[in-house]
Amino acid sequence: MIDDIDREIAGLLAEDARRSLTEVAGQVGLSTSAVNERVRRLVAQGVIRRFTLDVAPEALGLPVLALIWADVPHAREEAFRAFATSHPGITECHHVTGAWSYLIHLRAANLDGVEAFLGQMKGDGLIARSETMLALSTLRTAPLVPR
Template sequence: MDEVNLRLLAELQRDPRMSMSELARRVGMSAPAVTERVQRLEAAGVIRGYRLEVDPAALGLPVAAVVRIRPGPGQLTRVADAIRATPQVVECHRVTGEDCFVLAVHAPSIPELESILDVFLMYGQTTTSIVVSTPVPARPLPLPAWGA
């Protein structure tokens, strides 16, 4: 990862929708050279995608929760399958410790959240925390300093 790639990533993290010509202008390169570098970063898996952020509350999903799941014996695969089949789960991590999964879930109401949780209760224990605020929203990864 050279300095130019780090500068490209920094600019794209600030505005992933900018044109290649604008990106080229910001880093002082030609648009074809920038396009080639970005394509190489994509092909190498450094840039995994571009995403749209939507306010869940604006879509009628104002209840956000963090759910930890501890599967019962032999239920790990069933829990993972249930998580994948639940569209209200927007993020899932397999973790170490007493719990095996940590989920981010959005629901239209507390009763609907309860219905979502009931699916997982068939396979193990859940611990749920309702999100009351988000002091640090999703943000870009810190990029290493050039030469570090």
């Protein structure tokens, strides 16, 4: 479990991981070395999983976001998981409850890219059936900020 100061440190870094530890220390009322030790501990405990960069998908030529509900045959589950965790266009993949096995967030350059992805998945027997929705616009994407 993390305390309120750990939450505040993690929240500040989630909003901007480029903040210096000195700046974070000033905002939480601790020394830089104390904040450094807390950050090391949060990383070691798996509370902070990674420091990352958020790049605009459009800048990478991937403006299309397809939300794909996929039914994965039980016998192909392991192969599907291996594929999903290594495919560069899959930004999220969730094992879900209900009528579908997984929800995939796929970034693609265009609709042909989405169609090719689905064709490959179905052709390889990784999904039995699917339903695809396209995001028309995105109102919000945000990191999880501890409160």
